[in-house]
Amino acid sequence: GAVVSQHPSWVICKSGTSVKIECRSLDFQATTMFWYRQFPKQSLMLMATSNEGSKATYEQGVEKDKFLINHASLTLSTLTVTSAHPEDSSFYICSARGPGNGYTFGSGTRLTVV
Amino acid sequence: KQEVTQIPAALSVPEGENLVLNCSFTDSAIYNLQWFRQDPGKGLTSLLLIQSSQREQTSGRLNASLDKSSGRSTLYIAASQPGDSATYLCARMKDMRFGAGTRLTVKP
Numbered sequence: 001g002a003v004v005s006q007h008p009s010w011v012i013c014k015s016g017t018s019v020k021i022e023c024r025s026l027d028f029q030a031t032t033m034f035w036y037r038q039f040p041k042q043s044l045m046l047m048a049t050s051n052e053g054s055k056a057t058y059e060q061g062v063e064k065d066k067f068l069i070n071h072a073s074l075t076l077s078t079l080t081v082t083s084a085h086p087e088d089s090s091f092y093i094c095s096a097r098g099p100g101n102g103y104t105f106g107s108g109t110r111l112t113v114v
Numbered sequence: 115k116q117e118v119t120q121i122p123a124a125l126s127v128p129e130g131e132n133l134v135l136n137c138s139f140t141d142s143a144i145y146n147l148q149w150f151r152q153d154p155g156k157g158l159t160s161l162l163l164i165q166s167s168q169r170e171q172t173s174g175r176l177n178a179s180l181d182k183s184s185g186r187s188t189l190y191i192a193a194s195q196p197g198d199s200a201t202y203l204c205a206r207m208k209d210m211r212f213g214a215g216t217r218l219t220v221k222p
Contacts, residue, residue: 034210042214046209102146102160103148103160103207103210
C-alpha cells in the first residue's frame with residue numbers, strides 16, 4: 001500500500017530557530033501533498049497544499065513566510081517553521097493522495113519550542 | 115462555522131458492543147469521504163474511503179455508509195474490542211476538512 005514517511009517524529013528547538021520537517025511518499029509519486037497542524041484534543045487543520053514544482057497554496061490565516069513549503073520532487077515535500085516561537089508548538093502531519101483516490105498520512109512530527 | 119461535524123465527541127462502551135459514529139457535512143456536493151483512526155500522539159490510519167458514487171464500504175468489522183442527500187456518513191463498528199479505542203476522524207476530501215473526531219473507549 002501507499003506509504004508516507006515523515007521525519008523527524010519529534011523535535012525540540014529553541015525559540016527563534018528554524019525547524020525543517022520532511023514528508024516523503026515512499027512507493028508512489030505525489031504531485032500534491034498537504035500539511036496539517038493539530039493542537040491537543042483538537043482535529044486537524046489544513047495549513048497548506050504543497051504542489052510539486054510550484055508555489056504552495058496556503059489556507060486563510062496561515063503565514064506563508066513563517067511556514068515555508070518546498071515541494072521540489074514528486075516524492076518529497078518539506079515544511080520549515082521559521083523563527084519558531086512557543087506558540088508554534090504543535091503536532092504537524094503531512095498527507096498525500098495515493099493510488100486509488102485515498103489519502104495516506106505520515107506519522108506526524110511533535111514540535112516543541114522552548 | 116463547523117463544516118464537518120462528528121457526534122458524539124466521546125463514547126465509552128463495554129467490549130462486544132456494536133456502535134455507530136456519526137459524521138455530517140454542510141456541503142452535500144462532496145467528492146469522497148474518508149474515515150481515519152488516530153491513536154494518541156500518532157498519525158492517521160486510513161480505515162475506509164467512500165467515493166462519491168458509492169453508498170457504503172466494508173472492511174472487517176467496520177462498515178461506513180454515505181448519504182449525500184442528507185450530508186451524513188456513519189461508521190459502524192461491530193463487536194467492539196479494547197484495541198478499537200482511539201479517536202475516529204472523518205474527512206471531506208473535497209477540501210480536506212476534518213471533523214473534530216470521536217474519542218472512543220472500549221472497556222474490557
